[in-house]
Amino acid sequence: MTYVVITFIVLLFLNIYCSRVSQQLFNRSKEASLIEKCDFAADEIAGLEVINTDTVAELIDQMDSLKATRLIVTDQSGLAIYDSSGTAEGTYALLPEILDAMSGEGGNDAFSWVYQEGTTHSRAATPIVYYGTIIGCVYMTEYDTTHGALLRSLEITVLQITFTLETILILFSFVFSGSFSRRMRKIMTSMRTIQDGDYSHKLVLGGNDELTILGNEFNALTERLHTSEKKRRRFVSDASHELKTPLASIKLLTDSILQNDMDAETVREFVEDIGNEAERLNRMTAKLLTLTKLDTVQESESEIIYMAPTVRRVSRMLSPVAQTADIRLVLELAEDCPVLILEDDLYQIVFNLMENGIKYNTPGGSLTVSLSRDEENASLTVRDTGVGIPSDAIDHIFERFYRVDKARSRASGGSGLGLSIVRGIVERNRGEIRAESVPGSGTAFTVTFPAFDTEVDRE
16 A cells, blocks of 8 residues: 555646646747737837827738737836727826836846646747837736637646556555465465474465575575474484483393392393493494584584594504404505594594494405595505495495494494484585495595695696
């Protein structure tokens, strides 16, 4: 309604402006025409030898171009010598235009104009000057219904156009506002549906306007919310399931100690088992906290480091574990180059991949860690000679709590979170990770980061 009122006011002022401009144009045209007639009559009268009623009447009768509603000729005192209507002869015609025309030393052209109800009333006066002296005045009036009707018709036409445009605008505004309101109600209804937890709801608006773009962005947001909600529910379910197992074991062991008479050695074994389960809970909680940090932290400060020193440090840390498992560590680190990453992040990536390579390898096997580089990327590859990963499981190994062999993973202390953590750290540092495996021959994990060549960057 505000929009309609504003446009109505604008159109109203436009209508008034057009009316005023057209009246001014008619006014100027009529002023020029009537003043010209008065000047012509004044020049002719000034040339008469004797100026009286008869000579003036005879002269005016000879001037066919002087077509006016009324014509008055006065002397220098304002006494009417001639009046075409015959009513003012012999009387003083002290009309405003006549007084204006004879005022001043040389006189002036005077004009007034009135427009009312389709009729124009024009009045003009010009002094009769003879050798610089004002000897009289010519006064003319015209009632023009033809031009007045034309002006009236123009005003009515402009007014009709104004109301027609305003009517169209009002109809368009109601149609547009109705359509806009309906679509906004659909958006609000969809928002309330999402608030109720139905993240699978889709908003369909149609069209190509801003609301459609808003609807598409809304659908994209709900899709992300739906995906996040599914991940959250699955994460909560998996975490609850994984945490329930060691808790149940601890509960069972403590109940056994409390409800049975045991010797000190048996109690010691049970307490040791409780400690192992508690340590398992501690490791799982630490990894869950790491995953939570990866989900919330999007960017971090980085440093330029070479990967080989970190790989050697992790190798020294895991050498006792590898010797115990009868796994041979092989390092091929000749093609090293700098990358942009936090050293702690790189350490955790290498540690998790090498620890998995040792844990799920076969006795007498080997674990090879190699570095390579192409034109733009630096790659870290960890390859083991274990039993491999089935083809149907290769696409799921980076999912949280996913295990290829659940019984073996639990026996080795695995939680199904290590590779999820690795992938999160790699992606946070603008890298990529992929896995290749041949069942019975081993598995290779390749991590790729953009190479950071300082010499190229300075150029």
